[in-house]
Amino acid sequence: MRFLYVTDTHLRGVAPRNRVDDFVATLKAKLHEVVELANRMEVTAVLHGGDIFDVPMPGLAATGEFAGILRRLEAPMYIVPGNHDLHGQNPSTLTRTLLGFLGRWEVILILDRKPVYLEDGNVRVQITGAPYHYAIDDGGGDYVIEKRDCDVAVHICHGALLDRSFGPMVKYTLIDDIAGRTEADYTLCGHYHLGYPDVYREGKWFLNPGAMVRLSASQAEMERRPAVVVLIVEGGRARHETITLKSARPGLEVLDRGRIEDASFRARKRQEFLQVVRQITAQAGYTARTDPEAILLHVLNGMKDKPEFARVREEVSSLWSEVFGEEAKSCGG
Ligand SMILES: [Mn+2]
Structure with missing residues (x-):
């Protein structure tokens, strides 16, 4: 059998x-x-x-x-x-x-x-x-x-x-x-x-x-x-x-490993970004690293002297309000 x-x-x-x-x-x-x-x-x-x-x-x-x-x-x-x-x-x-x-x-x-x-x-x-x-x-x-x-x-x-x-x-x-x-x-x-x-x-x-x-x-x-x-x-x-x-x-x-490699590239970039955020918040003495608006304001304030500041602030503000609603429009203002 x-x-x-x-x-x-x-x-x-x-x-x-x-x-x-x-x-x-x-x-x-x-x-x-x-x-x-x-x-x-x-x-x-x-x-x-x-x-x-x-x-x-x-x-x-x-x-x-x-x-x-x-x-x-x-x-x-x-x-x-x-x-x-x-x-x-x-x-x-x-x-x-x-x-x-x-x-x-x-x-x-x-x-x-x-x-x-x-x-x-x-x-x-x-x-x-x-x-x-x-x-x-x-x-x-x-x-x-x-x-x-x-x-x-x-x-x-x-x-x-x-x-x-x-x-x-x-x-x-x-x-x-x-x-x-x-x-x-x-x-x-x-x-x-x-x-x-x-x-x-x-x-x-x-x-x-x-x-x-x-x-x-x-x-x-x-x-x-x-x-x-x-x-x-x-x-x-x-x-x-x-x-x-x-x-x-x-x-x-x-099989195509492209997507897996893309995903691991994105994961690496995310880690790098989070590392920068941790440094910034640590320098500023923030305890609430989870407060995205505070982080955003801090980053924006850090670039006040740069020529593109006004344009970036406007763009950030509009994206921010799209994601978090009208009350967020004050961001960076
Ligand atoms: Mn199975």
């Missing part, structure tokens, strides 16, 4: 700001490659790690184009809903989303903790899912399952199950903290788009090949090549291969 695992496809009809290619065409090419691969390998099922769509209710025009490709898939697709598949990241909204709708129609099969068993007469595989919910990374229980009456247990999760610590600002669960508790032979994770190198702990695999698409132009995404995983179950044992998608082009060809 073979399975193909793909995650975070984020199907959408609009290009993210950082893409320079025809994003929808690229998405279609990748989806086509995944479907062809699954058909060629005659997989028993495609397993999806969540965030199939970028928004819970994607437009029908673009979605129809993707549906035209997905319907050529010969195997069923099992999925755990990701946070992008839900309204407000709330699992109780699933019935009102396109994924929930397709699930009820059984076009796509939605996984939860209740095991699904797939067998071919030789091997029996248990499949469970941990859909996204806001507390998925509180305690890690969602990532822990029991293996029952099967050769191989596969658990598919949409949460921040990570191979290393990400500091106190992010909620996550460490693989090291659940490896001894779960009985899944394979834990296949999505959600964290960058993925990580395959982890083998306590005789179990923990895989996240990363998102099928690169939505951001971070340095890590520039260097990443989207991939899928093929699970091969033979003789009661499972092994896997990671396959880089051929239709995924090098980051430099499809």
Whole structure:
């Protein structure tokens, strides 16, 4: 038996700001490659790690184009809903989303903790899912399952199950903290788009090949090549291969870091400006650095001797009143 695992496809009809290619065409090419691969390998099922769509209710025009490709898939697709598949990241909204709708129609099969068993007469595989919910990374229980009456247990999760610590600002669960508790032979994770190198702990695999698409132009995404995983179950044992998608082009060809660099340039300039303001207010002995009018007056007074003073004062005054209303017209007067 073979399975193909793909995650975070984020199907959408609009290009993210950082893409320079025809994003929808690229998405279609990748989806086509995944479907062809699954058909060629005659997989028993495609397993999806969540965030199939970028928004819970994607437009029908673009979605129809993707549906035209997905319907050529010969195997069923099992999925755990990701946070992008839900309204407000709330699992109780699933019935009102396109994924929930397709699930009820059984076009796509939605996984939860209740095991699904797939067998071919030789091997029996248990499949469970941990859909996204806001507390998925509180305690890690969602990532822990029991293996029952099967050769191989596969658990598919949409949460921040990570191979290393990400500091106190992010909620996550460490693989090291659940490896001894779960009985899944394979834990296949999505959600964290960058993925990580395959982890083998306590005789179990923990895989996240990363998102099928690169939505951001971070340095890590520039260097990443989207991939899928093929699970091969033979003789009661499972092994896997990671396959880089051929239709995924090098980051430099499809991602533009211009906006990121612009933003960091603006952030640097803002810091420089704030530094100047702090110096001025410190010199003037102001305690209220948050009083913009006082700062403005101080700066204007400092340039009284310059020839452009009158013009600058007039301009500042008119901008100031535009932003803060009529009462601000006295500024600099
Ligand atoms: Mn995602």
